[in-house]
Amino acid sequence: MTKKRIHTAALSLAFVVFTLFAFPIYMMAQQQTLESINQALRYSRYSRLALKIIPVRENDRTFVLQMPIEKIEENIDFDTYEFAYALLSGFQDPIGPQNLITLSKEDLIADTDFHYFFEKRVEIPEDQEVAIAFLQATDTRQGDVYYYHVDLISAFVFGHPNFWAYYADRVPFDQTFVLKNEALEFKGRSGVNLHAFHYPTLFDAPLPPMEIRPANVPKEVTVNYEGEFFLNTPKSFDKEGYYFIQSDTNSTSGMLVKTVHEAFPKVKTYEEMVEMVVYISTRREHEMLKEANDKKLALDQYWINMLKDEETAKKVIREYFKQIEFANILFTDFKEGWKTDRGMVYTVMGPPNEVFFRPNGEVWSYFSADSNSKITFTFARVKNILTPNYYILNRSRALQPEWFKSITSWRNGQMVF
Incomplete structure (x- = not known):
């Protein structure tokens, strides 16, 4: 590979x-x-x-x-x-x-x-x-x-595995996602085999920063044991979703591998594009896009109606989906990066001007172009067995004015990074 x-x-x-x-x-x-x-x-x-x-x-x-x-x-x-x-x-x-x-x-x-x-x-x-x-x-x-x-x-780590995955050039696998059916080679410090668990779960886009009601959480998470496989031999994963790989099923430590389609981190289909514009759409606009039989035609009309000019629409489309692409690269865990809280803020607000880490969180700040003020987004670090880097946005109604200002910039074709 x-x-x-x-x-x-x-x-x-x-x-x-x-x-x-x-x-x-x-x-x-x-x-x-x-x-x-x-x-x-x-x-x-x-x-x-x-x-x-x-x-x-x-x-x-x-x-x-x-x-x-x-x-x-x-x-x-x-x-x-x-x-x-x-x-x-x-x-x-x-x-x-x-x-x-x-x-x-x-x-x-x-x-x-x-x-x-x-x-x-x-x-x-x-x-x-x-x-x-x-x-x-x-x-x-x-x-x-x-x-x-x-x-x-630390208090946020369940434990680290005694194995890892590697590319064909023997460099460690440095992402959380792998293309479906693409092979990796797993090497361990002990033992001869590993165990694979597949989670076919799909996730919705997160709620906006000012929405303080609790998000919907699946009551049950499906998990399928995929059996054992040997160390030191190529291994591919043929199902979309995510896998948790363990050397010891009695342990809490393991390795997360998110499987994705061949175009990832880019968008693949018009159905995906419809999902992804949720952050800058009204509820009615998004419902109409989801109900449309011809998603391409509906999206074309959506962008033209919003931006009134074809060249401006092309520019905004390129920029918006470039943000989605970066969010997927930077923040994918068991969710696609754009569906994480950090990915949502990154997509709409752009790269932060300041990023400070704390033991229990991550703080992003954006400088306002027309004042000396700045807006801050705080992400709380939450202990999670799948990844030690799971963050949830501290939502607040106080974030609404700047959030809507950024959405307006997107809808007017004025968002520049």
Whole structure:
């Protein structure tokens, strides 16, 4: 199997020198903490790298940190970036020369067309109650700094698996979704086989940010045991939905794999497009689209009626579904990314200007173009057996004015990122 450059496909825009989040290198000398770092570049549409840490558990206190770094920028040169990692005991730990460990070219496990891949083993002291792995990449040209972190031990982690999936080039699988029938190879630290559980569940789009009534939750979730399969052999998944892979069915730890159609993260059908415009449509408009026999004709009429001009409509369609595409890349878990709370806000509001992580959540801020104020969206982190990165928006009626303002910008063809 050849890894699809899904990130790069979504970022096939003209190369732009993006300096909004530039962070001068001399500032790195100042002490920072995980809580004080603005990680907006992680969600930028102009990122040149995508960082990931995949912890593979050897025992309760020893982990192998697999660190694949996707090359979004083409013709990348290793010396353009400075890489370092650290093991933190909390979000308030100072991050600096005292604990950052440089990753050099000699540390590379692999350097492929699509990835740099580092791997390091870490041991956590017995008296340390929280452990966080931290990865940093600094672009030496204009000082942009990319970050990624993952909890090794915390209240939000049920446990990490002692196995992982890999592409054909032996680089760790660094996404949560895989194309249906595309093969991955699973490798483990012990045992000879794994167990696959399939969840065929479909999800609705989330409620808007100002809707404070509880969302509908399925009373029952269907799960089908798909049996065992061997480690170290290619494995594909032929059903859409999501899979939870375990080495020990008596454990809570496992690996989530979301299966998707061959066009993902892009839209595939007009039926999908009808679903996705729910965020910027009135209830009546969306009902009419869903009831239409000819979805393509109905969508064409929908966009023309809204924007009054064919060229403007084409521009907005491209922009809106580009946002959907990025939301799918960035936020897919057991739901498609655009159906998550973070994906919904990202689609409508665009990439946030500020992103700050907390132990129990994530805070996004957007600066207002016509004032000194900013609007903030807070996502609460919720413990979930399928993923340690499950976030739910703290909904509030106070978010309604800015939300409607953004929707109006979309409907007037004035949304620009």
